[in-house]
Amino acid sequence: xxxxxxxxxxxxxxxxxxxxxxxxxxxxxxxxxxxxxxxxxxxxxxxxxxxxxxxxxxxxxxxxxxxxxxxxxxxxxxxxxxxxxxxxx
Numbered sequence: 001x002x003x004x005x006x007x008x009x010x011x012x013x014x015x016x017x018x019x020x021x022x023x024x025x026x027x028x029x030x031x032x033x034x035x036x037x038x039x040x041x042x043x044x045x046x047x048x049x050x051x052x053x054x055x056x057x058x059x060x061x062x063x064x065x066x067x068x069x070x071x072x073x074x075x076x077x078x079x080x081x082x083x084x085x086x087x088x089x
Contacts, residue, residue: 007038029077029084037070 001014001021012034019025020035029043036043053059065076 004035004038008034029081030074033074033077 001017005012005014005017016025020027020031025031032043032046036046039046053062065073068076
């Protein structure tokens with residue numbers, strides 16, 4: 001956990017990773033992106049069963065997302081996280 005925390009920029013702690021792992025901290029889009037970046041994988045690979053995209057709109061969104069720069073991807077994740085938080089309220 002310490003090694004993974006050290007890879008997450010700006011900083012994360014082993015305690016934060018532990019809380020994510022145990023479900024004490026909500027795994028949101030921002031964390032998914034940070035973890036995937038640190039592990040050098042796509043965020044979907046962190047899910048137990050990666051989703052299969054069959055809908056044409058979803059495919060278009062995925063293609064657009066893949067074409068974004070890393071800072072723009074982070075912005076998109078923050079936006080989606082904010083939108084999903086509003087939905088839960």
